[in-house]
Amino acid sequence: MYLPREQFITLIGVKSKKIKPSDEMAAPQRMLDHLRRQSSSQLKAYCGYYYEYYYAMTEPGCILCSLVQIREEGQHFVYERNERIQIGGAEGTFERYRYVGVSYYLQDRLFLLDYESLTSNEISQTILIPNYKSRIIRLNGLKMGVSAADHRTPACSRVVWEYLGREINRVNAYRKVRLYRMDDPSIDEDLRGRLAQTKIVDGLFGIA
Template identity: 70%
Template sequence: MEEFLPANLRLLCSHYRSVAEVCRKIRINRGQFNKYLCGNSIPTAFNLKRICDFFGVEEFEITLPTAQFISLIGANARRVRPVETATAAQSMLEHLRQKSSPELMAHTGYYYEYYHAMTEPGSILCALVHVREDGSDVVYERNERLQIAGSEGEFERYRYVGIAYYLRDRLFLIDYESLTSNEVSQTILIPSFKSCITRLNGLKIGVSAADHRAPACSRVVWEYLGQEINRIDAYRRVRLYDVDDPAIDEDLRSRLSQTKVVDGLFVIA
């Protein structure tokens, strides 16, 4: 396998626009896949089956001598999936993926997100965010909940899903509300250049979930929790807080203090 697999795998990948596209479609880590292409590592039995199933070849075929494999593929060209024509939107996302720095991987994990609530002026909202690898992409899920006025212990829940890029020393995160699909928001963070991530500062732009749907922006702070957490315990903190609530420490309050309200819109002071 070690002798012929890399060349055979490169041949199969040549039927696609890029290795990144193959990794995305197979949903396999690009760094690991590159090791297979270079012969620095061999796939596990599980990953080998995924690769072979995707390309439409048998596991014993992909390890054949390359000349024999080329002859086999040439005789059965239809077994290798044809190159698909990318839409304009797909090309844009692929361009951003290619430009995104690998340093983004250092920022995967769980975070609390704090920002001035766009629906409840004068309040700070704490959300739970999970940033993770998904094939060659870095995606994230953000969960919010807002207390329902007059209903003790009842909440409105919001779930956002999105994709992240690291471009020119800034983290760009774009998501949409997956339960209603009625809004898109963007967050820009200044990454941590320290060996240990604690809190990241940035800006969030979106719209209020209230009926008036007012555009808004706010300072935002992400607090790193770790790669693995107790999600049930962490979720208990997800809610609205008064600005002077003891749960909002002075450092958080200071980082968020440059946001103010003007004519119903949040702007940076």
């Protein structure tokens, strides 16, 4: 009984349990790793910065412009999305949101899944249709999430990503991140037309 632990285990013949490599990886990790292996390397062509436009889920009738960066990190493609929303009645004051997530290129669609990193109280998904032209300009798709307001309404909106390049002046680009009215001259006719078919339904996912 007074032998060192290792000698005592050897003496009584207890065999230590060997952990298989597959057991060390938790189920969510295995799922994400599976998606990573299935994802096409074509996603590399979409790395860089984008403006993301979609109907604001908290401000009906407004379009929200956010700044997104997709980058390769190790064996994964990750991205960061930054939003800021003007606070009514407080000139120059904004609420800021930062989302981080992973992206995959599966069967000719770009899938992006993220969460709000400051509060960790929501998850959103974006599905984009790739651009098959030699130059990436704008990508169309759908965004699904919930309103940041107290009622937390599930919502779905058409979304447009505008490619900015692999290297940008982030300070200058961030100045455009805000809410815009539909008739704001900063929202051009092409962008307005791409978003025009959106219909947001309280409590449901709705696309007109």
